[in-house]
Amino acid sequence: MHKRGFFKSIIHVLERRRVGELLVSKGIITPDQLRDALRSHKQTRQPLGQIFLEESLISRRELAFILAKQTALRSCATLLLCLVSLTGATKKSRADMVRDVSAQIQLVSARADFARVAAYPAFYGTEEKRSTNLSAFTKWTAMFNRFERQLKQDASARIVREWQENLRGIEGQSLKAMAERVNDLVNEKRYINDSKNWGQSDYWATPVEFLQRGGDCEDFAIMKYAALRSLGVPEERLRVAIVQDTQKNIPHAVLVVYTENGAYLLDNQIKSLISAEQGSRYRPIYSINRQAWWLHSAPSKTIIASAN
Numbered sequence: 001m002h003k004r005g006f007f008k009s010i011i012h013v014l015e016r017r018r019v020g021e022l023l024v025s026k027g028i029i030t031p032d033q034l035r036d037a038l039r040s041h042k043q044t045r046q047p048l049g050q051i052f053l054e055e056s057l058i059s060r061r062e063l064a065f066i067l068a069k070q071t072a073l074r075s076c077a078t079l080l081l082c083l084v085s086l087t088g089a090t091k092k093s094r095a096d097m098v099r100d101v102s103a104q105i106q107l108v109s110a111r112a113d114f115a116r117v118a119a120y121p122a123f124y125g126t127e128e129k130r131s132t133n134l135s136a137f138t139k140w141t142a143m144f145n146r147f148e149r150q151l152k153q154d155a156s157a158r159i160v161r162e163w164q165e166n167l168r169g170i171e172g173q174s175l176k177a178m179a180e181r182v183n184d185l186v187n188e189k190r191y192i193n194d195s196k197n198w199g200q201s202d203y204w205a206t207p208v209e210f211l212q213r214g215g216d217c218e219d220f221a222i223m224k225y226a227a228l229r230s231l232g233v234p235e236e237r238l239r240v241a242i243v244q245d246t247q248k249n250i251p252h253a254v255l256v257v258y259t260e261n262g263a264y265l266l267d268n269q270i271k272s273l274i275s276a277e278q279g280s281r282y283r284p285i286y287s288i289n290r291q292a293w294w295l296h297s298a299p300s301k302t303i304i305a306s307a308n
Helices: 002-014 019-025 031-044 048-054 060-086 101-105 138-150 154-167 175-187 194-198 207-213 217-230 300-305
Strands: 127-131 238-245 250-259 262-266 282-288 293-297
Touching: 019 031, 031 048, 048 060, 138 207, 154 175, 154 207, 154 217, 175 217, 175 250, 175 262, 207 217, 217 238, 217 250, 250 282
Parallel strands: none
Antiparallel strands: 127 293, 238 250, 238 282, 250 262, 282 293
């Protein structure tokens, strides 16, 4: 419990507000001034820091100081998070120890020939730090363990076979076409929050549990991940991403799919696929698959540029 609480506190630091909100919290500018600056930023795409300087809301020295402080805080938090992930590596912690359960339900007729992807760009222009130590992600690894046990049960195997029949005819299409169809099929399922469904605030359901009872955002993302894996999609093309929904101001989960035409998000809140390489309502926190996890942070170049 202590380690998980420490991990959450570090994530909270990494989610610290952006420069405008920091200036408001310090009393340097007012909320109204921030809203005006954000409107101007939306219209002109000019960095907020430059807008604050041109409107004489803040001196160049004040802006440089608070940006430097923010960068230092993020760097310390990232270092602490890396130390946490490198220490106390217990059972089922390394990515290579997490069983590839989804491959066990791969469609026999799947013969997808995926074009090679030259690079996996960080979505929404964030910076990524990769680690193969999954010890902090107990809900993710526990989900795979339960899923493997469930596949040995007759009732669960029947549910999976019925789902596989829904996927027949999709295999062999382009990755984007398969992702679109899977997104449509899964989004037809029932949304229900964890507290009502499981009596817990945050429960990561297996695909079997999701097909039986529905689920919330991360359960939709996991189901889409498992469906695409069963269609033969390589692990490295898929990530479940935890993001901050900046419109609703709540955490959210989506599936990221890396196609030969770019990365796309499969989202239970949005009907169609959306590009993961352009600006959006979502701010990535971390992403994960069976091989590794990635910590996402604002690009350092963007922070520096806003001070100029």
